[in-house]
Every structure is written in C-alpha cells, then in structure tokens.
Amino acid sequence: MSEFSVIGKSVPRVDALEKVTGKAKYSVDLTLPGMLYAKVLRSPYPHARIVHIDTSGAEKAAKVRGVVTGKDAPEEGVGWIRDRHILARGTVRFVGEAVAAVAADSIEAAEEALELIKVDYEELPAVFDAEEAMKLHAPVVVHPDLFQYTRTPLPYPLYRFEPERPNVYIHRPIRKGDTQKGFEESDLIFENRFSAPMMQHSCLELHNALAVPEPNGGLTVYDSTHVMHAHKADLCRLFRLPPSKVRVVSLYIGGCFGGKAGMIVPAIASLLALKTRRPVKLVLNRDEVFVDGTSRESMTIYIKDGVKKDGTLVAREIRMILNAGAYSGTTTLVAKNATFGAVGTYRVPNFKLDSYAVATNAPATGAFRGFGSTEVIWAIESQMDMISEELEIDPLEIRKRNILKEGEEDVCGMKTHSIGARECLEKVAEWIEWDKEPLKEEGPWKRGKGIAVGNKYTMPGTRSVVNVKVHPDGAIEVRHSAHEVGQGGNTALAQIAAEEFGTSVDKVRMVFTDTAITPFDAGTVSSRSTFHTGNALRLACQDVKRRIFEIASERLKVPPEDLGLREGVIYAKGGDKTMKLADLFSPIGFLLKGGELFGSGTYTGPLESEDADTGQGKRVVTSYAHGANAVEVRVNVETGEVRVVRNGTSFDMGQPINPKLCEGQMEGGLGMGIGGALYEEMVLSNGEVVNPNFMDYKCPSSLDLPACVDVKSMIAAVPHQEGPYGAKGFSEGGLVAVAPAIANAIFKATGVRIRDLPITKEKVLKMLRSITGKEGDRRSKG
Amino acid sequence: MRVNGEPREVLVEPRTTLLQVLREDLGLTGTKQGCNAGDCGACTVLIDNYPVVSCLTLAIEAQGKEILTIEGLDREGQLHPLQQAFIDHYAVQCGFCTPGMILSAKALLDRNSHPTEQEVREAISGNLCRCTGYVKIVEAILAVVNDQQKVSI
Numbered sequence: 011m012s013e014f015s016v017i018g019k020s021v022p023r024v025d026a027l028e029k030v031t032g033k034a035k036y037s038v039d040l041t042l043p044g045m046l047y048a049k050v051l052r053s054p055y056p057h058a059r060i061v062h063i064d065t066s067g068a069e070k071a072a073k074v075r076g077v078v079t080g081k082d083a084p085e086e087g088v089g090w091i092r093d094r095h096i097l098a099r100g101t102v103r104f105v106g107e108a109v110a111a112v113a114a115d116s117i118e119a120a121e122e123a124l125e126l127i128k129v130d131y132e133e134l135p136a137v138f139d140a141e142e143a144m145k146l147h148a149p150v151v152v153h154p155d156l157f158q159y160t161r162t163p164l165p166y167p168l169y170r171f172e173p174e175r176p177n178v179y180i181h182r183p184i185r186k187g188d189t190q191k192g193f194e195e196s197d198l199i200f201e202n203r204f205s206a207p208m209m210q211h212s213c214l215e216l217h218n219a220l221a222v223p224e225p226n227g228g229l230t231v232y233d234s235t236h237v238m239h240a241h242k243a244d245l246c247r248l249f250r251l252p253p254s255k256v257r258v259v260s261l262y263i264g265g266c267f268g269g270k271a272g273m274i275v276p277a278i279a280s281l282l283a284l285k286t287r288r289p290v291k292l293v294l295n296r297d298e299v300f301v302d303g304t305s306r307e308s309m310t311i312y313i314k315d316g317v318k319k320d321g322t323l324v325a326r327e328i329r330m331i332l333n334a335g336a337y338s339g340t341t342t343l344v345a346k347n348a349t350f351g352a353v354g355t356y357r358v359p360n361f362k363l364d365s366y367a368v369a370t371n372a373p374a375t376g377a378f379r380g381f382g383s384t385e386v387i388w389a390i391e392s393q394m395d396m397i398s399e400e401l402e403i404d405p406l407e408i409r410k411r412n413i414l415k416e417g418e419e420d421v422c423g424m425k426t427h428s429i430g431a432r433e434c435l436e437k438v439a440e441w442i443e444w445d446k447e448p449l450k451e452e453g454p455w456k457r458g459k460g461i462a463v464g465n466k467y468t469m470p471g472t473r474s475v476v477n478v479k480v481h482p483d484g485a486i487e488v489r490h491s492a493h494e495v496g497q498g499g500n501t502a503l504a505q506i507a508a509e510e511f512g513t514s515v516d517k518v519r520m521v522f523t524d525t526a527i528t529p530f531d532a533g534t535v536s537s538r539s540t541f542h543t544g545n546a547l548r549l550a551c552q553d554v555k556r557r558i559f560e561i562a563s564e565r566l567k568v569p570p571e572d573l574g575l576r577e578g579v580i581y582a583k584g585g586d587k588t589m590k591l592a593d594l595f596s597p598i599g600f601l602l603k604g605g606e607l608f609g610s611g612t613y614t615g616p617l618e619s620e621d622a623d624t625g626q627g628k629r630v631v632t633s634y635a636h637g638a639n640a641v642e643v644r645v646n647v648e649t650g651e652v653r654v655v656r657n658g659t660s661f662d663m664g665q666p667i668n669p670k671l672c673e674g675q676m677e678g679g680l681g682m683g684i685g686g687a688l689y690e691e692m693v694l695s696n697g698e699v700v701n702p703n704f705m706d707y708k709c710p711s712s713l714d715l716p717a718c719v720d721v722k723s724m725i726a727a728v729p730h731q732e733g734p735y736g737a738k739g740f741s742e743g744g745l746v747a748v749a750p751a752i753a754n755a756i757f758k759a760t761g762v763r764i765r766d767l768p769i770t771k772e773k774v775l776k777m778l779r780s781i782t783g784k785e786g787d788r789r790s791k792g
Numbered sequence: 793m794r795v796n797g798e799p800r801e802v803l804v805e806p807r808t809t810l811l812q813v814l815r816e817d818l819g820l821t822g823t824k825q826g827c828n829a830g831d832c833g834a835c836t837v838l839i840d841n842y843p844v845v846s847c848l849t850l851a852i853e854a855q856g857k858e859i860l861t862i863e864g865l866d867r868e869g870q871l872h873p874l875q876q877a878f879i880d881h882y883a884v885q886c887g888f889c890t891p892g893m894i895l896s897a898k899a900l901l902d903r904n905s906h907p908t909e910q911e912v913r914e915a916i917s918g919n920l921c922r923c924t925g926y927v928k929i930v931e932a933i934l935a936v937v938n939d940q941q942k943v944s945i
Contacts, residue, residue, distance in 0.1 A: 022879055029887030030875040030894065032822020032862035039821035212922050214826040214834050214888040264824070264888030265922050296827040496886025496923045670882045674924060678885065681925030704831035704920065712913040712926040718934075721927050 016508040017735050020670035021515050023501045025262070025494060035261045037232040038218045038293055045220070046075050046113040048282050048292035049120035051127050052301070053102035053109050056371040056697030057136035057150070060100055060109070060129060067126035068112055073119035076286040077127070079110045083281060084248040088273040090168065091179060092160045093153055094337040094374065096248070096277040102131070103152055103336035104373045105698040106301030108274060113282040113290045136371035138697055140333035141310065143177040144368045151176045152336060152369035165471045166630075167622035168346055172366075179338045179367040182346045184353070184625030186421045189316075192325025192360030196316030200397055204313065204389035205766045206749075208333075208692035209306040209685075210299065211378060212709050215264020217303055218293040219276035221283035228255025229283065233276045236266040236493045237533030242525050244273050245280055260523040263495040267682070268377035268535065268742075272304040272339060300702030304376025305692055307341050307367075308333045309348075311389035316360075321401050321408040325360035328352050330386055332375075334367040339376035341367050347469065348382020349625065351746065352390060353422050354465035354634040355431055356412045361421040363625070371697050377535065379682065383466050384745045388767060391462035391750030395757065405461050405754065406439050413463070423626040428738060430662025430728035431463050431636035437724045438640035441658035448759075454648040457655075458759025462750035463638040466537060466743030467631035471617030474542040475529035478507065478550040480558070480607035482595035484578035486511050488547060489521045491531035492539040497741055498671040499539050505667055506544050506734055510551035512576035529610070537739030538615070540667060541632065544734035545613035554609025561594055561603060616732065633730050635740030637661035639680070639751040645759045650775030652756060654684055655716050660724040661743065665736035669725060672740075676723035679744015685710045687749035691768050793854045795820070796864025804851045811835045811846035813854075814861060822862040822891045826920070833919035836892030837861050843899040845918075862891035865898070873936045874898055881932035885923035893919045897933045905940055912937075 028034035065077045080099035087094050098109050110127050114120035137143045137150040153159070156176065161169050172178040193199055220232040228251055235241050235258075242258040245251065263270065279292040294303065309332050316325035330348060334341040345367035352363055398408040413435075414426045439461060448457035479487040486507045494500045504518040511517070522528060531543060558580065559570035566573070566589060568582040575581075581588045596602050620627030642656040659676040666672045689708040693701050701707045715721070729736025749767055757763050762777040793800060795818060802817045811828075814820045814837065823846060826834030830848040837846045838860040865872045874894050877883070884890050893916055900907055900915035907915070912933045913926070921929060 020882075023882065023884060025887065026879040026882075026884045029884045029890050030862075030871070030878045031866060032820075032891045034887050035821070036824075036888070038825070039815075041816070212920075214824065214832060214886070214920060214922060216825065262887060265886040267922070296829065296831075496888075498885070674882055674885060674928060677925035677927040678923045679925070682922065703829055704827055705829070709920055709922065710925075711917045711920065712930065713917045715926055717909055718927050718931050721925070 014509055014735065015512065016505045016515060017667055018665065020668055021501065021505060023498055024504050024515065024520065025500055036215055036264050037220055037234045037261050038215055040220050040232055042222065042289040045289040045291055046115065046286060047117045047120050048111055048113045048279055048290050049117065049124055050108045050278060051110040051124045053098065053105060053107040055102060055131050055133055056105050057134040058102050058131035059134060060098060060102060061132050062130040063110060064128040065110060068123040071123045071126055073115040074112060074123045075115065075288060076113040076282050077110065078281050078285060082285065086248055087159065088244060088277065089337055089339050090162045090342045091338050092162065096274055096281065104371055106373055107336065108278065108302065111278050111282060113286050136697060138370050138372050138694060140331050140368040140370055143370045144175050144331065144366055146174050148177055152371060165617060166619040168342060170622060177369045179334055179369055180342045180345050182349055182365040183623060184349055184361060184363040184422060187360035189325040189327050189360045189362040193316040196324045197319045198400065199314065199316050200393055201314040202393055202765060204311045204392060206309050206385040206388055207767060208308045209378060209690050210303065210692055210707060211267040211269030213265030213267060213269055216294050216296065217270060217275045217299055219279040220289060220291040221276065221279035222289045223283045223287050224255065226255055229280055230257040230259065231276050231280055232259050232261065234263055235260055235270045235276065236263060236495050237271045237535060238491060238493065238523050238525060239530050240533055241273065241276055245276065248277055249280060249284065257526045260493055263493055266495045267379040268381065269304055271377055274302060297702035300692065300699050300707065301373050304339050305373060306378030307335065307344065307375040309382065309385040311386055313389045313393050315393060315397060317397055319401060321397065321403045321411050323356060323358045323412050326358045328363045328386065330365040332367045333370055333372055335370060335372040335375045337374035338367060338369065339374055341375045344377065344382040347467065348386050350467040350631055351383030351386040351465065353420050354467060355414065355463060355636065357414050357418060358421050372694055373699060379742050380466065380745050381536065381742065383464065387464040387746045388749050391464065391747060392753050392765065395754040396763065406435060406444055409435060409463055422620060422630050424628060424630050428633060428664060428728050428730040429636055430726040431638065433726040433728065434636055434638035434660035434662055435461065435463050437660040437726060438638045438658035441722050441724065442640040442642060442656060444640065448642055454646045455644045456647055456759040457642060457644050458755040459640065459642045460751045460753065460755025460758060461638065461640045462747040462754060463636065464743065464746030465634045465636045466740065466746055468538050468541060468633045468739050469536040470615055470629060470632050472532035472538060472542060473612065473614045474531045474546040475610065475612045476543060476546040476550040477529050478554050478609045480554055482592050482599045484591050485517050485519055487519045487521055489528045490543055490547065491523050491528045492543040493523050493534040495534055497675060498668065499534065501671060502540055502667040503543060503547055506547050507551060510548060513578065537635065537742040539739065540737050541733050541739050542613055542615055544737065546611040548734050549611025549613060550609045553611055554607055557607060557609060558591065558594065561601065562589060565589060633738045635661055635663055635738055635743050637740065637743050637747055639747040641751045641755050643752060643755040643759060645756055645774065647760060647778055650771035650778065652688055652769060652774060654752060656720040657716055658722045658724065660726050661740045662726040662728040663740040664730040664733050664738040665727055666725050667737055672725055673723040675741040675744055677721060680721065680748060681710055681715060683745040683748025684714060686745055686767060687752045688768050793857050793859055795859045796861060806852060808851045809847055810849040810851045810854050813851040814846060820861050820863050824888050824891060833892045833896065834889055836895050836919060838895050838899055841899060841902055843896050860895065862894060865894065873939065874933065877932040877936045881928050881935055883924065883928040883932035889919055889921040893921065893929060901936065906937060909934060
C-alpha cells in the first residue's frame with residue numbers, strides 16, 4: 011500500500027463538515043417560490059377494478075391547484091417490464107397503489123382534497139402467496155396482459171416467461187452437469203426450505219421529489235434517487251420530452267440501500283408540475299414508504315445438496331421463489347441476479363437452479379441492499395452448517411473445502427478472480443477465537459458461536475463517465491454522477507483524483523449528480539461506483555494530464571512523456587526543469603493557449619453475456635466481493651430472546667481506497683443484517699402492510715448492537731486486476747453472511763434451527779419447546 | 793421563543809409542530825423529518841437543553857423557551873467538540889440522523905460528563921441510524937467524554 015500517497019489512507023470524509031453542521035442539503039429541504047404540495051390517494055383494495063373516479067369535489071376545494079388520475083398519466087409504464095402506470099388505470103393491484111394525486115397550496119389542503127375524491131371499486135379475487143400464484147394456470151391472474159407489456163432492452167437475457175404460469179414475471183435457470191447423477195454419487199442428501207420476509211430499507215430521508223416546470227416546456231426535477239440518469243431517461247420517455255429539456259438534480263441522499271430507484275414519486279410530482287405549471291413537491295409519509303417504497307421482496311428458497319462424507323459438495327439444486335408483488339419494478343432483475351449469490355462462492359460440480367419472480371397482490375417491490383443475494387445465501391449458509399453438524403466437520407473447515415479457488419470456473423462457467431472468501435473466514439474465525447468454546451453462563455442465557463461466508467456480485471456491462479476540470483489554482487474539479495448516499499463515494503473519488511494528480515484531497519472539489527452538469531453514470535447501484543466511476547475518473551485525470559503535459563512540453567522543451575505532476579508543479583522526470591501548473595494560465599484564468607483544462611474518461615464494465623437457458627457465460631458479472639461474519643450470541647432459553655454480543659466481519663474489497671469508510675460499510679451492514687436476522691419483517695394481512703411504521707417494524711437501535719469493542723471489521727485486501735488500484739466494490743454485501751452466522755450460532759447455543767427469518771423470540775421459544783433432539787429434515791442414504 | 797440564542801416570533805396555527813416552524817418558517821432545515829411520529833429521532837432538538845422530538849412538539853409548547861438546533865451548535869465558526877468528533881471518527885454517513893444524534897448526545901453530556909458506553913447507547917436509542925450500525929457514532933461520543941476527562945485532569 012505504501013506505493014500510494016492518498017489511496018489506502020483514511021482521510022476524513024469530504025462531506026462531514028456540511029453534515030455535522032446541518033448545512034448539507036437534501037432535496038427534501040428545498041422550497042421554491044410558488045411551490046405546491048402534493049399528496050397521493052391510494053387504493054384500499056388489493057385487487058379491484060376502478061369503476062369510476064369523481065374528482066370534481068377535490069377540484070373545487072379551496073387551495074387546490076390540480077388533480078390527476080390514471081387518465082392524465084402517461085400512456086407508458088415503468089419498470090424493467092413496464093407493467094405499471096404511475097397512477098392506476100382501470101385496475102388496482104395492491105393496497106396502497108397510487109390512484110389519484112392532488113397539488114395544493116399546503117399539505118393540509120392536499121390531504122383534505124384527497125378525501126373529496128370518490129372512487130368506485132369493484133373488488134376482484136386476489137392472490138398473495140407467490141407459490142400459490144405461480145401454479146399452473148393459476149385462477150387469479152395479476153397482469154392478464156403480462157406477455158404483451160413493453161420491456162426495457164438489456165444487454166443480457168432477462169425476460170423469460172412461463173406461458174402456462176401466467177403470474178411468473180421471469181424464470182431464470184442455471185444448469186451445470188447432471189444433478190440427478192450427482193445426488194446418486196453423494197453419500198448424504200440434505201433438503202430444506204428457507205424463507206426471508208419483505209423488508210423495508212427504512213432510509214431516514216423519506217422518498218421525495220420536487221418537480222419544476224420550465225418555460226421551454228421542459229422539467230427540472232430535484233429527485234432523491236440513486237439512479238438519476240435512469241430517472242431522466244424515464245421522465246423523457248413518460249412525458250415525451252427531449253433529453254435536452256429534462257434536468258434531474260440529486261443532492262445528498264438520506265440513505266437509499268437500493269430503495270430510491272422507483273419512478274412513482276418523481277413521475278407523479280412531474281405530472282402535477284406539468285399540469286399546474288407550478289413547482290410541485292411530493293414527500294411520502296413513512297407509511298407510504300412502507301407500502302410503495304419498493305421494499306425487498308419476500309423469498310422462499312428450496313435447497314437440496316448432495317455431499318460426500320468428507321463434506322465435498324457434489325450436487326446442489328436450488329429453487330428460489332420471489333414474491334415480486336403487484337408490480338415488478340427491478341425485481342425481475344433481482345430474480346436473475348440473486349442467483350449469483352449461489353454462484354460466486356462454492357465449487358459445485360453438478361448444479362441446477364431455477365429462480366422465479368412472481369406477480370401477486372402484495373405491495374410492489376424492488377431493489378434492496380444485497381439484491382437477493384442475502385436471501386439465497388441465508389439458505390445456503392444455514393444448510394452448510396446443517397451438513398457440517400451431521401458430518402461432524404467443523405463449519406469453518408467444510409466451507410474452506412468447497413470454496414472456489416482463483417482461476418477455477420464457477421457454476422456459470424466464469425473464471426474466478428479476486429476471491430478472498432477463505433481469507434475473510436480465517437480472519438473472522440481468528441478474531442472470535444473459533445477454537446474456543448464460548449463462556450458457559452449460569453441461568454437461562456446460553457452462548458454459541460456461528461460463522462458464515464457470502465458474496466455480492468457487481469453487475470456487468472455498465473458505464474460511467476467522469477469529467478475533470480483543472481483550475482488555475484491547481485484545484486481539481488471532478489464532475490461525476492455517482493450519488494453520495496452516505497457510503498462516502500465523494501471521499502473515495504476525491505482520493506482517486508488526488509492520487510492521480512499527486513496532491514491532497516483538499517485540492518479536489520466534487521461537482522456531482524446534476525444531469526445538466528455531470529456526465530452519464532449508470533447510478534449508485536450494485537456496489538459499482540468505486541470500480542466504474544473510479545476507473546472513469548482515473549481515465550479523465552490521465553486525459554487532462556496528457557493535455558497539461560503537451561502544453562508544458564513546449565514551454566519546458568521536454569517531451570510530454572517525460573513530464574510528471576506533483577503538488578501543482580510540473581517537473582521533468584530525472585531532470586531539474588519545473589514549472590507551476592498555475593503558469594499555464596493567464597491572470598484571468600484561461601489557458602495562455604486554448605481555453606480551459608478539461609479531461610474526460612469513460613469506463614464500461616466487462617460483459618460476456620450468458621446463455622438464457624443455462625446461465626453459462628464467460629463474464630456474467632463484473633466482480634465478486636466476498637465476506638464473512640463470525641458472531642457470538644446469547645440466547646435466553648426462557649424467553650427466546652437473542653442478543654448478538656460479538657461480531658467479526660471481513661470483506662475482500664481489493665485495495666481499500668479508504669479503510670475507515672470500508673469499516674463503516676461493514677458496520678452498517680452488520681446493523682442492518684442484525685435487523686434482518688432478528689427483527690425486521692413487513693407483515694401483510696390481506697395484502698395490507700399492518701406495521702408500516704418504526705414502532706411496529708423494528709429497525710435495530712443503538713441498544714441492539716454489540717459494544718464497540720466487540721465489533722471488528724477486517725479488510726482482506728485481495729486485489730482485482732481491473733479495479734482502480736485493484737479496488738472493487740463490496741458495500742452491498744454487508745448483510746449477506748450476518749443472518750446465517752447468527753442462526754448458526756443460535757443452533758450451537760441451543761440446538762434450535764430456525765429456517766424462516768426473522769428469528770423472533772416467539773420462533774425460538776416455540777422451537778425450544780418442540781425440540782425432539784434431532785435436527786429437522788436431514789436424511790442419510792442407505 | 794429563542795432559537796439558537798436569537799429571539800424569534802412566528803404566528804402559527806395551533807396544530808403546527810415545532811418541526812414545521814423550524815424547517816418551513818425559520819428555514820432551519822438541519823432539523824430533519826424522518827417519520828412524523830416520534831419514532832426515529834431525526835427531528836430531535838433541544839428545548840431548554842432537553843431533547844425532544846420536534847415532530848410531536850406543538851410550536852405553541854415552545855413559546856418562551858430556548859430552542860437549540862444543529863445550526864446553533866457551533867460558536868463563532870468553532871465546531872462543538874461533538875461535531876468535531878463525528879468528523880474525526882467517521883460517525884457520519886448519509887448524514888440524515890446526524891443532527892438529531894449530535895443533539896441527543898449533547899443533552900446527555902451536559903447532564904453526565906462521564907457516561908458509560910451503555911449510558912451513551914441509551915441516550916441515543918431514540919435516534920435511528922440505518923447506515924453506521926452505531927459503532928462509530930458511539931465511539932465519537934465516547935471520544936468527547938475521554939477528551940473532556942483529559943481536560944479536567
């Protein structure tokens with residue numbers, strides 16, 4: 011690491027000062043002259059035909075400036091499969107679907123007007139269970155026109171319907187070898203069913219957008235999103251506006267975790283702004299975020315493993331059923347990409363996987379940190395411990411035996427590169443003193459240790475563009491569109507720019523996420539920014555440096571390739587000629603020859619797409635990050651309460667750009683992971699979310715995490731050959747190994763094996779009472 | 793009422809919350825709205841140096857009181873030690889919980905200059921953070937405690 015001057019150093023966050031003083035601006039903080047406030051009327055039924063909507067009362071109400079319904083909404087739909095109108099047309103498909111919206115002079119006036127809108131519904135039969143909905147010729151069909159909907163074009167196969175299963179959005183198969191034969195050759199077969207519930211990202215900043223109609227007929231939208239350029243493209247498409255007339259601006263984002271990619275909020279605000287010709291701000295209430303904030307789908311996972319007595323995996327079959335809810339958003343892509351969670355870690359000679367995204371009348375879903383990998387790894391890593399228990403092989407050892415090695419082909423046929431899974435496991439095991447039995451306590455509390463490993467891929471074939479401007483004072487202005495959502499992206503990118511210019515971070519200025527100023531970026535998704543935006547930034551820096559050296563070459567009479575740059579001084583390598591960067595400029599700030607010093611860089615991630623029927627492909631992801639957790643839990647056998655008392659996390663993010671930021675991602679992943687493991691579940695009753703608030707949906711508080719000294723985050727620096735300085739993204743993977751490590755520790759402490767998340771007190775207590783001494787559904791052959 | 797040391801006069805409807813007055817009438821948007829139900833703590837401000845969730849506090853209840861928001865914490869450009877510690881210890885991520893978190897911590901330290909880690913955790917247990925897992929936040933607050941101890945020695 012010593013070869014770098016800024017990379018690998020924990021410099022302070024560049025946004026921290028603004029944030030600790032309350033000066034940092036989020037779109038929800040903006041107010042404009044003449045601004046109206048919007049509110050949305052939502053469906054009370056899970057599935058119903060809209061017979062009639064009467065908005066006349068609302069339109070006449072005081073302070074109301076505009077009312078819109080599905081009739082006013084754009085013709086085109088949203089989602090990868092464009093299955094949803096931004097306001098329902100003809101049919102509502104979940105409790106909470108947006109039906110009408112009002113813009114008024116105040117929030118209160120808008121809320122009062124909603125009550126004056128009369129909607130007649132005719133209830134239709136609904137289906138909530140994904141396995142029920144995916145049955146052959148299911149009686150309730152959520153989208154009768156599913157096969158006809160327009161689909162967003164993608165550079166890899168995604169859309170694959172099951173004509174006889176009318177609610178299946180997509181079916182994603184992976185095939186390798188012959189699992190039937192593999193099971194026959196195995197000594198033992200393990201077969202289990204696991205599940206993970208709907209989760210809400212629970213970003214503290216509520217979903218919001220402020221849409222401003224421009225005099226030229228265009229739109230400016232201040233949008234709390236992490237995929238600004240995709241939103242711009244969708245706004246152009248929906249409202250039939252040319253790209254030159256739509257500007258999307260994202261300020262700081264108060265958390266996203268994948269949850270702010272949906273189009274409903276910015277599109278409704280825009281619809282009202284275009285109608286009223288006034289700026290319109292729409293901020294969802296917290297209960298609306300739960301209902302229509304693209305929560306994580308629930309997933310059921312069936313997993314069957316065949317193993318040799320020494321713990322070697324011979325065959326594995328997985329069936330993943332995702333309850334995508336009423337509208338698929340990005341959950342179609344989740345159903346495809348979640349499979350990588352089952353691909354990236356272990357060597358399995360015979361492998362068969364089928365993943366389904368299924369339409370139901372549950373709330374619409376979307377991306378959530380982990381993008382499905384968390385759920386499938388929950389099943390795999392729980393089952394790995396069940397196998398190790400039966401075979402009496404140490405859980406650490408059985409994992410190490412099966413982990414892919416550098417250069418090996420995974421079950422999709424992609425060559426493994428930059429795999430630190432083994433190192434991560436070893437680090438966390440050592441930290442938690444895996445070899446030592448946990449403390450034996452008197453009384454009801456029992457202790458146990460658990461371990462798990464997982465991965466998170468970064469999606470292939472996406473693009474980032476970065477522009478760099480060098481100011482006469484030597485300051486480097488980085489113009490980029492990777493969102494600052496809290497992860498510290500601006501800091502990491504500033505470090506990359508500083509490294510490239512041989513200067514310090516305080517000489518770098520970030521100009522970010524405004525489509526009028528900053529160039530294209532596929533967005534802050536899939537742990538892709540450090541890798542893609544970072545690579546594009548390096549190219550942009552090299553581009554402008556080339557320009558600098560060309561100009562300086564004439565002045566210094568030294569060939570450009572022999573010039574270097576450090577601390578604002580251009581120098582001849584191996585010589586004594588130097589000049590100040592500032593001296594390239596005239597006193598009023600432009601180049602003595604030419605205009606300004608600009609550079610641009612474009613980076614496109616690798617992609618060699620897969621076969622649609624087998625999932626086999628040479629480059630189906632950009633990279634995999636691997637991580638492991640080792641935890642110690644205390645379980646109260648009288649109450650079922652579980653406390654995580656110690657945790658070690660390790661990730662192999664290649665070259666860390668800023669180790670403290672990496673720690674922060676691992677700790678944040680732990681916090682959300684403990685929430686997902688022990689507490690968090692969106693509970694539905696007849697399709698309605700019955701706990702849409704932080705009182706009834708419990709996110710972990712500061713009291714639910716281990717003491718600071720008992721949390722350790724460790725970096726396993728396993729470089730990636732294509733990443734900037736060997737770095738790769740990993741933050742999205744923060745949760746992947748947390749829940750199974752906790753479940754495995756609970757088993758060690760009590761003999762209780764929980765298969766359905768979250769692991770509530772009630773479940774633990776019930777299982778403790780019904781324990782028969784043998785663990786669940788394992789069976790040995792012969 | 794006095795806000796950040798200055799007298800402020802606003803005319804409000806009885807149902808108006810303190811949060812609305814701060815954000816909309818006074819332009820103090822450093823105080824955040826996260827749930828409007830008192831569950832998340834993002835809107836925490838200090839009234840007479842006691843932490844309250846301003847979304848559940850009617851503006852008229854604050855009449856004649858001393859309100860401190862995050863904007864009033866630094867003094868003549870000098871950051872409060874908690875603000876500096878949040879920077880130094882990487883306790884900030886998305887930043888949305890940060891103002892409320894810092895103010896809850898200030899209220900604690902003003903009453904108890906030597907809290908234990910458990911006491912710190914209890915004091916901020918009403919402030920949800922979804923980004924950090926609280927580790928670096930608690931470390932930052934404890935660092936201020938330790939620095940104060942050093943000073944008092």
